[in-house]
Structure formats: C-alpha cells, structure tokens
Amino acid sequence: MNFNVDEKLLHGGDYNPDQWLDYPDIIDQDFALMKKAHINTITLGVFAWSALEPEEGHFDFSWMDDIFARMNQLGGNVILATPSGARPQWLSEKYPEVNRVDERLQRHTHGFRHDHCYSSPVYRAKVKLINTKLAERYGQNPALAMWHVSNEYSGECFCDLCEANWQRWLQAKYHTLKALNDAWLTSFWGGTYSSWHQIKVPSQLASTKIHGMALDWRRFNTAITIDFFDAEVAPLRAANAAVPVTTNFMAEGPGHDFIPLQGLDYGAFAKHVDLVSWDSYPQWNNDYEPLAETAMKTAFVHDTFYGLKEQPFLVMESAPSRVNTPVAKLKRPGVHALASFQQIAHGSEGSLYFQIRAARANSEKFHGAVIGHDGSDDTRVFKEVAAYGARLSALAGLRKAKRQAKVGIVYDWDVLWAQHREAAFGRDRKRYFQTLEDHYAYFWQHDIPVTLVPVDHDFRQYDLVIAPMLYLMRPELMTRLRAYVSQGGTLVATYFTGIVDEHDSVYLGGWPAPLQETFGIKLGEFDSVYPDEHNHVDFAGQQFETHDYNQLIEPVDAEVLGRYQDDFYAGSPAITRHRFGQGTAYYIGPRTKRDLLNVLYASLPVVQAELARLVAKPNPAVSIQSRVGQGERTYFIMNFSSCPQTISLARPLIDCESHGPLLGQLVLTPYRVVIAKERA
Secondary structure, eight states, X not given: OOOOTTSOOEEEEEEOGGGSTTOHHHHHHHHHHHHHTTOOEEEEOTTOHHHHOSBTTBOOOHHHHHHHHXXXXXXXXXXXXXXXXXXXXXXXXXXXXXXXXOTTSOBOOSOSTTOXXXXXXXXXXXXXXXXXXXXXHHTTOTTEEEEEOSSSOOOOOOSHHHHHHHHHHHHHHHSSHHHHHHHHTTTGGGOOOSSGGGOOOOOTTSOOOOHHHHHXXXXXXXXXXXXXXXXXXXXXHHHOTTSOEEOEEEEEOSSSOOEEOSSSOHHHHGGGOSSOEEEEOOOTTOSSSOHHHHHHHHHHHHHHHHHHHTXXXXXXXXXXXXXXXXXXXXXXXXXXXXXXXXXXXXXXXXEEESOSBOOSSSTTTTSOOSBOTTOOSOSHHHHHHHHHHHHHHTOOSOTXXXXXXXXXXXXXXXXXXXXXXXXXXXXXXXXXXXXXXXXXHHHHHTTOOEEEEETTSOOTTOSEEEETTOOBOOHHHHHHHHHHHHTTOEEEEESSOSOBOTTSOBOSSSSOHHHXXXXXXXXXXXXXXXXXXXXXXXXXXXXXXXXXXXXXXXXXSOEEEEEEOSSTTTTSEEEEEEEETTEEEEEEOXXXXXXXXXXXXXXXXXXXXHTSSSBSSOOTTEEEEEEEETTEEEEEEEEOSSSOEEEEEEEEEEETTTOOEEEEEEEEOTTOEEEEEEEO
C-alpha cells in the first residue's frame, strides 16, 4: 500500500508475534481484538532478528509470512522493521567486533539493545544480508506500507574501527593537519597534532577538553549513524523504491523537561528519510506542572519534528496507557484520545503505540498496551483505544493535510552541542531547547501555529522568525538573516547570539558586522549571575525580573524599548528594536521568564494580525490547532484541563463527527476534543 491522500489515518503500533510463537491462540485472539480496536497498521519485526535467523545462515520466515497473510486478509498495513536494533546472541559471540567499546575503552559483550558498532564491517555485512532477505521476500507484498529502519538510533562507539573512521572523516573535512590545528586551536595547552593517527577518539582516556574536537565528534557520530542508516536502506530501495523509509526519532523525557533527543542532529538525519517519525512519551497528569504545560511541551516536540521536513510526520510509538517510568501513572479517562488527537492536530499521519499486546516478562512488561495481560476487550484502556480508533477511521483526507504557520523558530543542533560543551556560564543553565519552549509558549497558548525550523532551511516564508541563543553562527546564516529582515521580515534574537564560528572559536573584533548592521547595536559585556541574583527590566510600562544572564547592549541606530533597573548597568539598554530595510529586528539582552516574552510578542504587528482568528479570546487550557487539505481546514479544539472550559466561536463551523453546526459558545467537558471544519 502506498501513502495516498485518500487513505485513512494510521492506527495501531508495535506487534511482536515472535514473543508468542508458542502461544498460537494468543495470536488468533490478538487479530480478533485488533479488528475490534479499529487497528489498521502494525509495526512488525523491530527486535525479531533472533526469530528470523536463530542460527547463522539459517532463516525462518514462516511466522512472519503468517502475519503478512493475516494483514492482507484484513486489508491492513505492515510497517516492516529491519532488526538491526537488537542483534542475536550468536552474532555477538562469534564476531566480538560488532559490540561497542565504551568511553572507558572497554568492549561490551552481548547485552542491551542498540549496543552495536556502526563501523564494524561484519555487522554491516550481516545487517545487509538480513535486510536483503526481508526486502526480497516482502518488498512487493501488498500489505507493506513502509520500512521502519532499525529502532531509535543513538549512542556512540570508541573502538579502533570507529577511531579509524573518525580520523578519515577529519581528513576529508580539513584536508591538512594545519587546518585542523588552526580550527581547534590545538596550540592551547600544547596539544598540536603532527600526524592523523595521533587524533584519538575523545574518550575518558584521551583528550576531551578541545571544544572544536568535541563539536566535531558530535558531528561525526551523526555522520556515521546516517552512513549506517543509508547502508541499511540500500537493499530495501533496490527491492521496491516506491515503499517509503523512516526510522523513529526520539525525545528526552518524560520528566520536567520534554525535548528532542540531543545526541544526534535530526536536522541532518531527516534529509535521509522519506517520512519523519518519532516516539512520543510525555508524562500526562504528572505532579509537577499543569496538564496544559505538558501539552505545550509535547506540541513543541511535534512541531519540531514537523519542521524537519516541513511536512506531516508520524508518531511511531506512544503509550495507550501508562509509560514505563518510575511513576508509571495511568492516563486519566479521556486523556488517551486527547493526547492522540493532539498528535494528529500537529501533523501526524496517525497514532501508533508501543505496544499492541503487553509483554509477559522483562523490562517493559508493565508498559501500557492496547491488549493487557488479561487479553480482554473489557478494560478501560482497550475501550478508549477502540473508541479513538473508531473516531479516527471516520476522518478522511487528513493524512497529507498540512499545517500553515507564519511563525518560525530557528534552531541548530550545533548550537546545542557547543553551548553544552562550554563550561563557562553553566552547562546545565543554558537550557537551549527549554528556552526555545519558553518562546514557543505564547504562540501555543494563543493558538498561533509555529514551525521549528533548522538553520539551513529557507525561512523566508515566515512573517516572524524567532532565533534565540544562536551562540554558534556561520557567516552564511548572518547574511541570510540580514536579507530576511531587509526584505520585510520580523526577527527576534537574544543573548548568546553570534559569539563563535563553526569550530566553536570566538569571533574576534567584536560582534560580527552583519549582525551589528541587522540589529543596529553593538554588544557590551555579558554578565552571568548566581541563581538568587536578579536584575529588573522596565519594558512596556511594566517591570520584569531577569535571571541567569544579562547582556549589555550599545545602541548604534536601534531604538531602546526596555532598560535595566539595577546594578552598575542600571539605565542601560536591555531590549532594542531596529527598523532595517523593510523589516524589523528585535534584540533581547537578558533572560527573563515568559512574562516579558508574552508582552513583547503580543505587541508585534505580525502577531496581532495572526490573533484575528477563530475565537475572540483564547483560553490557555484549550488548544486549537488546524490542518489544511483538499480545500478544507480541519480544527482540533482540545481541552487540556480536568475542568470544563468554555470558548466562544467567532464564526460557524461544521462538526466533523455529528455533521451539525457549531456556533457561539462551546462548552468542553474535561479532556474533550471537538473536531470541526470549514472551507479553507
């Protein structure tokens, strides 16, 4: 099955029949229950290598053939995984080189999943063989909808093979040792390299203090991971190039912070997949924040993954009930549909779960599943999943429907890595992605769509570009930002902008000239303060408290909008506005809470234009998101609250489920989702 606009949204998830091969009645029962739950898609074979190749060179596809036959009978989709995420025991034992070496330079034996070396020729050959077998057997199968390549790529290896690849990668990038030594300033502490083989992997037993090296090591790990991914994909495309490929990206959480995974540059990785997918595991109904705050953070990650290709994505995994965490709290009644429709509202092509049937043992046996250990369809979780599946199956034409955003938040994994490596000003205080969330929060609360945009994308389509803390900035980006503003765009930047180049070396001679010209300012001293220290900023007739960082600003021809109130820089500029060409550039010197950001964004003309919308007065507990496709705009009106909420619609809509009109006051019971539409 190919992904056509008219196809239904996907509903289903990870199914592991290889865990139940000695229980044929369980598999029969599962398919009967999947039909009741309106499941149309299964992700198959994620960790099934040992079941597919129990001994080297001896393959058994009979059980997988049976599952494909059943899915064809149902008219359903199979997302078929390549099994490299969990190699068999025999492979680790016979070929130790496939096992990773950690940063203490100790080689692992067979253990945790994913613990394999991307550089190992043996591992690559074995993966190519099993992938080729799968591709040749199922590549033309009518049920095959997508390839799920490996699983949750992550981690790094410090073995000799990886070290050799690291040295080759550096040679290809820098060409000469002089260029590398200059870029990394290896003369600092007398560390100049005189041969390529001297450049060891930055382990606990080697150099870890060279900032340019640390940044390049992160880039190398992204590059070697992508190279391994591309090698996995080659036999799949050879068998049937029409079947799309993906791999499941991750977010870090659940917990107080819920942000995209920091170890790999997903902006670079996304260029190699046909469809971005990710595993969504926020902790709903937690004890440390309101539900609406959890929803905002989750929406931020959804919009990040949408922005990687600026097109719909897929939630590959989510929890139908509790998440396998220290506090494995159940979703409250109604929250499952609420969280799942939020996925669709922000651009997912469906809702998939980990997993369909709960495992009977080991690490994830208490992780939520559609079918519990009792195998019953009479549980609250099963009933809620089935009810959601029925609602989802009635929605037509949304698979490829787009989100339309006029606001873009620009970010960069290089910036994240460079800031974290820099110990000055506090590694853990910089909170890069969390700061992006603070800027995002106003727009989510006011139902203004946002796309998170990697720095190498074209952001001219956005009326407002927000670019906080772009500490590392290449001259090319400075030029593009300058052109964006001069041609009529509105740009907001903050402290920690344009400080270092791509090698994490400080720009000499002051703030770079293109940034000075764009913002109409020079930068003065930068002050990092203790947690209990605060300055205050007078802005828009109000006072706001600062924390962590205060950037001093020297206006050249910018207008001062806000001034510091305390300490030796009392009265000096804190917030500026510069009208440049046809556009405007704002600079925020201090870190503040969201209160100042909210006032600033509410005052921007481009934001005020976006506020003329569906409701006269936004409700912070109610999120309204929309997608446009086939001439219609579909709205998802979601109550992220355990209390009833009321909104007032400014114009009539059609309820997508009852097909009746919606007008005037709309009362939303706790966790309720209303889906409505109008002509686009």
